[in-house]
Amino acid sequence: MSLRAVLLITLQREPGTGYDVLQRFKAGLAHVWQASHQQIYRELDKMRGAGLLDCETVPQAERPDRKVYCITASGRAELDAWLAVPLGPSPVRQPLFAKFFAWDAWPADARQQELVALQEQLEERMQAYAAIEQEWFSDPQGLTPAERAPWHTLRLGQRLTEAWLAWIEEVQAEGECVSGSHAQ
Amino acid sequence: MSLRAVLLITLQREPGTGYDVLQRFKAGLAHVWQASHQQIYRELDKMRGAGLLDCETVPQAERPDRKVYCITASGRAELDAWLAVPLGPSPVRQPLFAKFFAWDAWPADARQQELVALQEQLEERMQAYAAIEQEWFSDPQGLTPAERAPWHTLRLGQRLTEAWLAWIEEVQAEGECVSGSHAQ
């Protein structure tokens, strides 16, 4: 259901084609949602079938038609219903944690590699956040509430990423300790 | 693939039936992995088919047979291979963030409800963590590295949950501000 809701939100703001939505995902919504173009086209078509979207087909000479989707009243109603109900807890699935539970079978060098790779991903993410912040939210106090809302989500992303990074340092500090004492 | 890996890990420690694995998930691995019994039974059967597990069928009078699964050499190899390769970044999908992006269409009371519900979930989680910590890790310094590994994952869980809670307070503080000034 959530992809559906995300599509409703982006199309409520402004009608567009599947490709447009994908571009929006890549631009400002990259830290909110990721979906492949295949999934988006398929879902948009299903939503049109369910009456949540209208579709204006713009024929183009010798090319596949551009399909501009636009939210309907029924689509708005579905979005409102989704917004009204708090989200349930999401199931826990942490492959990394699983690796920690296999500690005995997890070679120290693979462990090290894992943590370094993760650290790099997280630092990249921090940089992406910083870029978005500069681009869109350089003056948080001057924003309207509606503009400040996405900024809050960015702040949470930063907080969580920082927590991860601090944790990695903690774990690595211990690893160094051990490797210092018996060379492994 | 990850469910497969988690099953390999738990069965590597000790052979067991689908039901056993489910109980282990519920006990100490609840903050690592959640899967339904249907999924577990199905996956175990597929893994046996792929030669990763041996299965000793213990017939029981007038009841479905107990199938005790046990990891094979090929299963161990697959687990080792999985442990050796760092995990890729997981795709971002934050339904809550999506709601924030729909700020204008998100009624203030639904917003409030959402945050309170989330806060409750997180506080429950903190309590669950505390219970696990007391039960298993009351003396972190006295643990062997293999025992300390799952404790680290618990610590990360706590750190992340704390970050969420701090963020909720920040967002709510702002909400109060606004509602104080124009009664909505």
Place this chain on the structure above:
DNA sequence: CGCATAAATGCAACTAGTTGCATAATGCTA
């Protein structure tokens, strides 16, 4: 006694997401 719940197993149908491929124009660049 009768009924609900838990222990233990599983099939079938569904939803959600991934991977691989296909098509066809436009524009850049070597």
Place this chain on the structure above:
DNA sequence: TAGCATTATGCAACTAGTTGCATTTATGCG
């Protein structure tokens, strides 16, 4: 000018996970 990336669309097959249902025995409750 040939090849390659980008724009723009989509189908088909697959993997992963959810939901609903079904079975049998044992166990506790009123």
